[in-house]
Amino acid sequence: MANQFFNFYYDPARQGYDTNTWTTLSGAPVVAGSQLSLSSAAIMHFADLLPGDAVFSVNIDAPAAGDDIKFGFSNSLQGSYLYFQIVDDVLTAEISNGITTSSTVIDWDASWTNTNTEFRIKWEAGMATFAIGGVQKACVTDVDAIDKGDDIIIPNDPLSLYISTLGGKALLLNYIIVKSIQSSTLLE
Amino acid sequence: MANQFINFTYNPTRDGFNLNTWRQFIGDPTIVPGPTGDWLSLDAAAIIHYGDILRCDVSFGVNMAGPVAGDDRTIGLVLYNKNCYAYFKVVGDVFSAETSDGTNTNSVVIDWDPLWSAADIVLRVKWEAGTVTFFVNGVQQAAINDVSVTGDPMSLYLTSDASGALLVKYIIVKSVQSFVMSQGNSNSVFALNVKEHDHLRLTEVVTVRHAAAMAVSVNSGINLSENFSKTLPLIGINKSDTINISEDTTMFTDLYHQSVSDSLDITEEVTIQKDELDILPVNDPINISEETTISEPA
Numbered sequence: 001m002a003n004q005f006f007n008f009y010y011d012p013a014r015q016g017y018d019t020n021t022w023t024t025l026s027g028a029p030v031v032a033g034s035q036l037s038l039s040s041a042a043i044m045h046f047a048d049l050l051p052g053d054a055v056f057s058v059n060i061d062a063p064a065a066g067d068d069i070k071f072g073f074s075n076s077l078q079g080s081y082l083y084f085q086i087v088d089d090v091l092t093a094e095i096s097n098g099i100t101t102s103s104t105v106i107d108w109d110a111s112w113t114n115t116n117t118e119f120r121i122k123w124e125a126g127m128a129t130f131a132i133g134g135v136q137k138a139c140v141t142d143v144d145a146i147d148k149g150d151d152i153i154i155p156n157d158p159l160s161l162y163i164s165t166l167g168g169k170a171l172l173l174n175y176i177i178v179k180s181i182q183s184s185t186l187l188e
Numbered sequence: 189m190a191n192q193f194i195n196f197t198y199n200p201t202r203d204g205f206n207l208n209t210w211r212q213f214i215g216d217p218t219i220v221p222g223p224t225g226d227w228l229s230l231d232a233a234a235i236i237h238y239g240d241i242l243r244c245d246v247s248f249g250v251n252m253a254g255p256v257a258g259d260d261r262t263i264g265l266v267l268y269n270k271n272c273y274a275y276f277k278v279v280g281d282v283f284s285a286e287t288s289d290g291t292n293t294n295s296v297v298i299d300w301d302p303l304w305s306a307a308d309i310v311l312r313v314k315w316e317a318g319t320v321t322f323f324v325n326g327v328q329q330a331a332i333n334d335v336s337v338t339g340d341p342m343s344l345y346l347t348s349d350a351s352g353a354l355l356v357k358y359i360i361v362k363s364v365q366s367f368v369m370s371q372g373n374s375n376s377v378f379a380l381n382v383k384e385h386d387h388l389r390l391t392e393v394v395t396v397r398h399a400a401a402m403a404v405s406v407n408s409g410i411n412l413s414e415n416f417s418k419t420l421p422l423i424g425i426n427k428s429d430t431i432n433i434s435e436d437t438t439m440f441t442d443l444y445h446q447s448v449s450d451s452l453d454i455t456e457e458v459t460i461q462k463d464e465l466d467i468l469p470v471n472d473p474i475n476i477s478e479e480t481t482i483s484e485p486a
Contacts, residue, residue, distance in 0.1 A: 004192055005366060006366055007240060007242040007340075007341045007368065008240040008341060009240050009340065009341050010370070011267065011268050011269045011270075012269065013268045013269050014236050014238070014268055014269075014370075015211070015370060018371050020371045021370070021371045034269055035269075057270065174269045174270070175270055177267070177341065179242070179340070
């Protein structure tokens with residue numbers, strides 16, 4: 001038996017925006033300075049991950065009416081996802097296994113506004129933890145769900161890195177670091 | 189239970205300089221013939237590998253001149269935009285071992301042995317969980333084991349802007365716990381942020397020659413003036429950053445009737461315009477220097 005985890009990072013300064021690694025779902029991502037800028041754009045990574053601990057270093061304005069931003073893990077086929085979501089002026093941690101969903105509101109901290117901030121999603125078997133700036137903001141487990149008589153919720157199928165910015169607000173991406181990946185397959 | 193480690197090498201003779209493997213940040217790395225094979229030559233150049241490495245034992249077979257004022261070299265590993273690193277660093281005439289997790293940093297000065305200058309040496313960075321050990325020619329020079337040792341994947345990183353090129357004979361990477369080969373768009377264009385320990389050097393040479401002898405009378409005045417301006421998209425200049433703008437102005441003249449009252453005025457205006465300047469702490473040093481030499485033929 002061998003335990004081997006995969007770890008990789010995406011850095012726009014090193015890799016630019018490479019369509020061999022990312023598929024553009026909409027809009028036109030551009031490298032601005034040393035950051036990847038997404039405004040009215042959506043991209044998805046080609047790697048299929050199961051599971052992973054992803055840190056997104058982003059720079060975005062405070063949530064406001066009209067915003068529609070998501071970044072995290074997603075599988076568009078099944079509707080499974082784990083991501084941070086901003087809709088209008090509300091930031092939430094969202095989870096779905098394609099059947100059952102969960103949403104946790106996170107109070108926006110002014111210190112995150114237009115500042116490079118790390119948003120982390122630690123996706124494990126039966127548990128997902130959301131942290132911002134190193135501080136845990138939400139934690140959802142299948143065990144808690146079962147104890148409450150609910151269905152399990154944590155996805156257990158491969159997902160991909162996903163970033164979407166609709167509504168015109170720009171998201172600046174400094175880097176993504178993904179660690180503790182038990183399974184990673186890069187298809188093109 | 190078995191732990192599987194990954195090992196690989198970079199051999200310029202075998203691999204050349206491959207843009208599918210390396211991202212060319214600055215300058216033009218070239219392959220040059222060496223005594224026993226080809227070497228990768230970095231002169232005013234910077235490159236980063238596309239492989240994402242989590243912990244490793246990496247040895248760089250290199251050849252470079254001893255550190256002198258104005259030098260800037262980096263040999264080791266980095267996660268560029270997070271400013272995580274574990275590398276040997278040359279800044280001016282100081283050689284050091286450096287680590288950073290993106291927030292916390294550490295630096296250990298290493299006394300440069302003259303035997304290392306312009307000689308084939310091995311610089312080894314042994315990166316383990318919580319500890320980085322630095323060796324030169326097999327002798328431990330520094331060991332850092334604090335919070336500045338990152339747990340994030342990094343990539344091989346080499347830069348050289350110094351007196352003489354950095355020649356890379358080989359790179360051997362062993363005991364890699366995790367390795368993923370990323371891909372990149374080598375045609376993308378981006379701007380680099382000035383980070384701590386970075387050197388930003390702008391130089392200019394102005395030469396004015398007078399071909400014909402001139403009788404400079406009592407009331408003559410020779411005025412040479414210049415406006416030099418450079419727009420820099422600097423963001424976040426940190427306390428330790430150094431920005432040097434220098435100019436050499438040399439005037440050759442066949443003056444031989446120079447009277448006491450003659451005046452030679454050489455003036456210069458240097459303007460620094462900064463776009464998108466977010467942070468410029470009060471104590472940031474910005475040095476503007478000038479060397480002016482007036483010489484006569486013997």
